[in-house]
Amino acid sequence: MQDEELLRYSRQIMLPEMDVAGQQALLDASVLIVGMGGLGSPAAMYLAAAGVGHLLLADDDKVDLSNLQRQIVHGQDSLGLPKVHSAAQTLRRLNPHVRITTLQQRLSEAELDALLPGVNLILDACDNFSTRFALNAASVRHRVPLVSGAAIRMEGQVTVFDPRQSSSPCYQCLYRQGDDEQASCARNGVMAPVVGIIGAVQAMEAIKLLAGVGEPLTGRLLLLDAATMQWRSLRLPRDPACPVCAAAAGAAADLRY
Numbered sequence: 001m002q003d004e005e006l007l008r009y010s011r012q013i014m015l016p017e018m019d020v021a022g023q024q025a026l027l028d029a030s031v032l033i034v035g036m037g038g039l040g041s042p043a044a045m046y047l048a049a050a051g052v053g054h055l056l057l058a059d060d061d062k063v064d065l066s067n068l069q070r071q072i073v074h075g076q077d078s079l080g081l082p083k084v085h086s087a088a089q090t091l092r093r094l095n096p097h098v099r100i101t102t103l104q105q106r107l108s109e110a111e112l113d114a115l116l117p118g119v120n121l122i123l124d125a126c127d128n129f130s131t132r133f134a135l136n137a138a139s140v141r142h143r144v145p146l147v148s149g150a151a152i153r154m155e156g157q158v159t160v161f162d163p164r165q166s167s168s169p170c171y172q173c174l175y176r177q178g179d180d181e182q183a184s185c186a187r188n189g190v191m192a193p194v195v196g197i198i199g200a201v202q203a204m205e206a207i208k209l210l211a212g213v214g215e216p217l218t219g220r221l222l223l224l225d226a227a228t229m230q231w232r233s234l235r236l237p238r239d240p241a242c243p244v245c246a247a248a249a250g251a252a253a254d255l256r257y
Contacts, residue, residue: 001027005097009051015213022211023051029120029210030054034107034135036083037061038195039149039202040125041073046203047123048091048098052210055091056119058103059083070192106131112138121206124148125199129175136171139163140248145209146171149202154191156198156224159236160205160217163245168218169238170245194226 001024006013009023029052033040036059048055063071063078063086078086084102091100107115112134116122122144124135132148139146139161146161148171162168201222208214223232240246
């Protein structure tokens with residue numbers, strides 16, 4: 001770590017649970033962020049500022065005027081640009097030491113399988129169930145932790161799925177294939193700071209997992225009601241009949257015997 005980096009990250013390094021070792025873990029880490037919208041914007045900005053060494057940004061959309069109310073990684077001069085390119089510009093201004101890889105596409109199963117061996121964590125900031133299910137399945141296949149966030153209207157939720165832990169649930173323990181695709185911000189609206197709050201919590205959970213500090217939200221679902229500014233934490237158990245993580249655990253057990 002260079003002197004400039006020691007100064008840049010000094011307020012994190014002075015935390016006893018973080019220290020130089022935790023900061024070095026961030027610098028050595030690669031994180032795949034899927035979705036450069038309302039959730040991905042603050043999450044990516046905090047991870048870049050905190051010193052995560054390599055951020056892979058995936059999104060196939062372009063910046064639209066209606067995005068600017070909440071997608072703070074983009075600005076007026078970004079209109080019409082691919083979101084990943086607009087976000088990369090902002091993140092490089094925040095921290096030129098962070099390596100940025102832009103993926104202007106929806107990632108297929110084959111592309112996820114090619115990417116994940118080189119990734120330490122997935123941050124799900126997308127806005128559709130089909131992509132969420134694909135990310136979850138890839139997370140389980142490759143045993144890569146998945147930080148999941150969602151926000152709509154004045155509500156939000158965050159949790160962590162960690163397939164490295166035998167007791168951890170996965171996304172499909174919480175939602176089933178065919179759940180309502182109509183639940184989107186475009187159809188229902190969203191209050192701007194709500195996505196900022198949830199995206200920031202996602203960044204915090206990612207940092208905890210990468211640096212090995214604190215207690216991640218694995219097995220817990222954190223729910224925000226911004227209208228009353230109340231948080232609830234619910235236990236999220238693993239579904240023994242889950243078609244994704246239970247099936248994967250069964251296959252792994254078969255291989256051992």
